[in-house]
Amino acid sequence: MHENLLPKWDEDVPEDRGLELVADWARKHSLWVIAYGTGCGAIEVPPTMTSRYDAERFGITMMATPRQADVILVTGYVTVKTLKRIIRTYEQMQDPKYVIGFGSCPINGGMYWDSYNTIKQLDLYIPVDTWIAGCMPRPESIIQALIHLQHKIQRGEATGWKRYRENLEWYRANQRKVIKNWNMPDYNW
Amino acid sequence: MDIALKILSALATILLAVVTGLFYMGLARKITARVQNRVGPPVTQQFLDVVKLWSKKSAISHGTMFHLGPVFALTGSISTLLLVPLLRESRFLSPFSFNGDLILILYVMVFGSLGMALAVGESANPNGIIGVSRGLTMMVGYELPFIVAVVTLIVQYDSSSLVKILQSQDGFGTWNLIRSPFASAAAFVALLGMMGNQPFDVPIAPQEIASGPMSEFGGKYLGLMMSSRAIFMFAKLTLYTDLFLGGASNLVELWVKTFAVFLWPLLVGLVFPRFRTEQTVRFFWGWPTALGLVGLLLAIF
Numbered sequence: 001m002h003e004n005l006l007p008k009w010d011e012d013v014p015e016d017r018g019l020e021l022v023a024d025w026a027r028k029h030s031l032w033v034i035a036y037g038t039g040c041g042a043i044e045v046p047p048t049m050t051s052r053y054d055a056e057r058f059g060i061t062m063m064a065t066p067r068q069a070d071v072i073l074v075t076g077y078v079t080v081k082t083l084k085r086i087i088r089t090y091e092q093m094q095d096p097k098y099v100i101g102f103g104s105c106p107i108n109g110g111m112y113w114d115s116y117n118t119i120k121q122l123d124l125y126i127p128v129d130t131w132i133a134g135c136m137p138r139p140e141s142i143i144q145a146l147i148h149l150q151h152k153i154q155r156g157e158a159t160g161w162k163r164y165r166e167n168l169e170w171y172r173a174n175q176r177k178v179i180k181n182w183n184m185p186d187y188n189w
Numbered sequence: 190m191d192i193a194l195k196i197l198s199a200l201a202t203i204l205l206a207v208v209t210g211l212f213y214m215g216l217a218r219k220i221t222a223r224v225q226n227r228v229g230p231p232v233t234q235q236f237l238d239v240v241k242l243w244s245k246k247s248a249i250s251h252g253t254m255f256h257l258g259p260v261f262a263l264t265g266s267i268s269t270l271l272l273v274p275l276l277r278e279s280r281f282l283s284p285f286s287f288n289g290d291l292i293l294i295l296y297v298m299v300f301g302s303l304g305m306a307l308a309v310g311e312s313a314n315p316n317g318i319i320g321v322s323r324g325l326t327m328m329v330g331y332e333l334p335f336i337v338a339v340v341t342l343i344v345q346y347d348s349s350s351l352v353k354i355l356q357s358q359d360g361f362g363t364w365n366l367i368r369s370p371f372a373s374a375a376a377f378v379a380l381l382g383m384m385g386n387q388p389f390d391v392p393i394a395p396q397e398i399a400s401g402p403m404s405e406f407g408g409k410y411l412g413l414m415m416s417s418r419a420i421f422m423f424a425k426l427t428l429y430t431d432l433f434l435g436g437a438s439n440l441v442e443l444w445v446k447t448f449a450v451f452l453w454p455l456l457v458g459l460v461f462p463r464f465r466t467e468q469t470v471r472f473f474w475g476w477p478t479a480l481g482l483v484g485l486l487l488a489i490f
Contacts, residue, residue, distance in 0.1 A: 026240035035395075054227040056218075059234055064400040065316075067249065067407030070241075094408040095246040 017156055027070070027096065028150040034069035034093070035062040038086060039076020041103040044136045053139035060146060066092040071149070074128075076136075077105040077112050078119050084179050090126050095161045098149060101128040102142075104135050111135065124174045127160030199271055199285070203420065206270050210419025211235040213426075213448065217455050224459050235415070242412030249407060251312045258308020259406065259413040265301025266421035269294060273427050274352055275443060277436045291339060291349045294428065301421065302328060305402055312405035320401020323466045324392030330473035331382030331389070337481030338376035342432060345369060345488045351431060358435040365433045371484025373433050377453060378477040382469065383425055386458030391466050426450050 017024075037045060048055045049062060063069040066089045074086060090099065101122050104110035109120035122128055129152060132145040152158040164171060176182055215232040222229020250256045271285045272294050306325060309317040342365060343349045346357060358364050366373045382389045392401045406414060426447040430436060434450065437443035464472065 023240070023244035026237045026244060030234065030238045030241045051225055051227040054222070054229070056222065056230050057228045059230050059237060064395040065404040067405055068400070068403065068411055092249075094248065 020156065024153050024156060028153040030059040031071050031098075031146065031149070032061055032063045032069045033071045033073060034066050034089065035064055036066075036072065036089060038074050038078065038082055039103070039105065041075030041105075041136050042073075044139060044142060045073065045075065048139040048142045053143060055139075055143055055146065058143070058146065058150070066090075067094060069093055070096070071098045071100060073100050073102050074106050074122060074126075075102040077103075077110065078122060079117050080119065080178050080180075083119055083125060083175070084184075087126060087175060088184065090164075095165075096158075097161050098129045098153070098158055099126055099160055100145060100149065101131045103137060104133055107131055107133065119178060125171060125178075127163045127171075129158045129160045195285075202270060202275065203267060205275075206420045206423040207416055209444065209447070210421075210423040211239060211416075213422065213451055214419060216448075217451075220455060221459060235419070239412055239415050242415060243409060245408035245412075248409040250410075251405065254311040255308050255405075256410075258305050258311075259410050259417065261304020261308070262301040263413055263417040263420070265297060265299075265304065266417045266424060268297045268300070269428075270420055270424040272297065272351075273424055274355060274431060274436070275427055276440075277355060277438050291343065291351045291354070294351065295336065295339065298425075299328070299332075301417070309402045309405070314405045316399040316404045317402050319398050320392045320394065320404070323394075323398075324402065326466050327382060327389060327391050327469045330470035331379045334375040334473055334477035334481045335379035335383070337478060337485055338372040338379065339432070341369060341372040341481065341485045341488045344485065345372075351428075355431045355436040361435075364435045369484055369488070371480050371487065375477045375481030375484065376429070376433065379473070380425070380429060380450070381454050381457055382473060384422070384454040384458075386454045388458070388461040388464045389469055390458075390463060391469060394463065422451075423447065 033045075037043075047053055049060075066072070070093070072086070072090055072093065078086065090097070099122075101107060105112060105118070106122035106128070109115075109118060112118040113120065119125065130145050130149045132141055134141055137145070149158060212232065212235070215230070215235040218234060219229045219232050272290055302324065306321045309321045342354055345368075346354050348354070354365075358368075361367075385393065393403070394401055398404075403411065403414065427443070429450045430443065430446045434446050437446055
């Protein structure tokens with residue numbers, strides 16, 4: 001439906017990445033997730049982080065502010081009001097940063113596919129690197145998705161942040177179409 | 190020692206402090222995980238965190254003072270580290286110790302926090318400002334028993350040279366831990382506040398004030414602050430080892446003794462929740478200061 005309108009997805013990964021290999025190896029082994037539960041899927045995040053399904057053994061911890069975090073988990077349905085906050089949070093994070101679309105609602109609207117207030121495809125508004133299907137995904141699925149993100153980072157394919165910077169006008173046009181009261185400050189970057 | 194050798198030994202000291210500090214922080218995460226009945230990250234996790242932070246591609250700054258804040262913190266840490274003698278006999282790893290330096294160390298230890306306070310003020314984030322005011326209030330709390338304990342030692346040995354206090358403890362029975370128990374008690378309780386573990390992690394408090402002073406720092410600034418924290422932690426642990434545990438003659442003994450001192454705030458912190466700010470000050474000005482004053486009176490008379 002929107003495939004030909006999306007920005008270039010599979011860009012060519014350069015063969016010789018040099019020092020970026022070491023940097024990506026360190027980045028994949030210490031992913032800091034921002035402690036921001038955007039929707040009902042956030043209920044599955046505390047079991048993932050605590051003793052039973054311990055995600056900290058992969059180096060994944062929760063951080064309190066977006067400036068310190070690498071990964072934002074968009075967990076569950078995204079209303080227009082939440083989308084504005086997600087965009088502000090995403091822009092405050094430092095590059096390189098990754099987005100995980102969590103649950104079936106960011107993928108195609110999920111349970112709220114016919115609601116007037118939710119957005120149906122998150123990829124039009126912020127660049128998403130990994131999707132997790134499920135409603136809600138179990139902690140094992142979350143850990144599997146985080147490891148999938150780790151593999152993507154190691155291969156150099158998790159370049160959503162570059163896509164966002166290069167195609168900012170396209171993303172902004174989509175965002176302005178749904179967000180009616182647009183009063184975003186300039187200092188996000 | 191000529192100046193080139195001094196610079197080389199200073200760099201060796203800083204490298205040793207960074208590596209040891211980050212390794213201890215990784216060990217702390219592993220021990221915390223095991224106490225909480227889970228596996229935990231590998232012990233080299235902090236090195237990976239620091240490499241990741243230094244490889245961030247953007248670092249958003251709010252102005253000159255904001256940019257200088259982590260620099261001040263690192264300056265305070267390195268200055269404290271270079272003034273503390275690491276080994277007893279060899280002067281290679283402590284090139285800048287001199288007579289009367291204990292008082293200078295007490296002043297330089299505070300410098301890093303004050304610089305960070307100015308930087309956080311410029312970021313204009315209310316979480317940061319609340320965290321800074323909490324941290325400085327708590328510092329007023331724990332500095333008092335620490336100063337009383339250090340003054341007790343100065344009076345007892347009639348000298349404010351850290352090297353002299355260090356070298357008049359040889360053998361297990363002559364450690365200041367045994368010889369001045371009241372001063373040790375006051376100082377080791379003050380160590381709980383200095384390390385910033387629970388119950389005294391009031392300035393950080395991620396659930397209340399979104400990690401306090403660090404809330405606006407990201408990317409390379411956070412990497413600088415993590416390295417500075419590792420260096421400062423090692424400097425404080427070595428200071429305590431020199432003052433109370435008789436110093437160390439070689440590196441292995443230094444690592445064993447500093448890790449023993451490090452275990453005390455770590456294990457206490459694992460089982461306690463967080464105090465409020467006024468509770469911390471009331472705690473530090475209560476029994477620890479009383480014990481320290483008893484020790485001071487015993488040392489004077």
